[in-house]
Amino acid sequence: DSGVTQTPKHLITATGQRVTLRCSPRSGDLSVYWYQQSLDQGLQFLIQYYNGEERAKGNILERFSAQQFPDLHSELNLSSLELGDSALYFCASSVDIRGSPNTGELFFGEGSRLTVL
Amino acid sequence: GENVEQHPSTLSVQEGDSAVIKCTYSDSASNYFPWYKQELGKGPQLIIDIRSNVGEKKDQRIAVTLNKTAKHFSLHITETQPEDSAVYFCAASINSGTYKYIFGTGTRLKVLA
Numbered sequence: 001d002s003g004v005t006q007t008p009k010h011l012i013t014a015t016g017q018r019v020t021l022r023c024s025p026r027s028g029d030l031s032v033y034w035y036q037q038s039l040d041q042g043l044q045f046l047i048q049y050y051n052g053e054e055r056a057k058g059n060i061l062e063r064f065s066a067q068q069f070p071d072l073h074s075e076l077n078l079s080s081l082e083l084g085d086s087a088l089y090f091c092a093s094s095v096d097i098r099g100s101p102n103t104g105e106l107f108f109g110e111g112s113r114l115t116v117l
Numbered sequence: 118g119e120n121v122e123q124h125p126s127t128l129s130v131q132e133g134d135s136a137v138i139k140c141t142y143s144d145s146a147s148n149y150f151p152w153y154k155q156e157l158g159k160g161p162q163l164i165i166d167i168r169s170n171v172g173e174k175k176d177q178r179i180a181v182t183l184n185k186t187a188k189h190f191s192l193h194i195t196e197t198q199p200e201d202s203a204v205y206f207c208a209a210s211i212n213s214g215t216y217k218y219i220f221g222t223g224t225r226l227k228v229l230a
Contacts, residue, residue: 002160035220042123042222043161043206056217090160104149104210106218108160 003027006091006109014117018079021112025072025093031055032074033106034066037088049074050096081116088113119144121209123221130197131229138192138224140207149210150190151218152181156203164205165192197228 045058049068
């Protein structure tokens with residue numbers, strides 16, 4: 001158990017709909033990362049938040065957005081869903097304390113599997 | 118753009134044999150190279166990592182080598198066991214000071230008993 005909790009584990013929805021994926025990081029971890037895993041694309045970095053602020057952005061579509069709340073949990077919002085958005089969405093967290101040594105290890109949740117029909 | 122290539126995409130070995138997975142990265146500023154193992158139905162988990170000031174690192178049956186000049190790094194698993202069967206991802210850091218990684222596309226390792 002990595003200590004990172006993601007909900008829901010599975011989600012089936014229709015094209016055009018909007019969904020929200022939720023992530024609770026490990027206790028004390030300030031950074032949250034979102035990754036998309038498709039069959040032929042490996043792990044694609046979407047976005048990183050650190051202590052409530054966006055810190056790094058990857059290939060995240062404009063239809064997708066994320067935020068990190070004061071209690072450090074994060075949500076990934078996916079809207080106007082398309083068939084190609086079907087994938088496993090992972091959240092990961094790390095300590096990432098500024099000024100302190102950091103191993104760089106990411107702790108991944110078990111993912112949310114999104115199926116768009 | 119930044120890229121990490123990983124080979125092979127699938128690898129089958131007999132139990133007890135060695136397995137080698139290779140990665141190539143493009144960003145010369147990359148300085149941290151972790152390897153993650155993803156078991157079925159689970160999220161990826163760090164198994165070993167190496168920093169750019171080191172050429173090789175070992176942890177029991179697992180070793181990683183890094184050739185910064187060639188921008189290559191490899192994962193070596195010796196005396197493979199059935200529980201080593203999983204998908205393995207290599208990754209490279211993108212910008213020093215942040216922990217944004219580019220992952221390889223993964224290698225599905227099957228250890229045949």
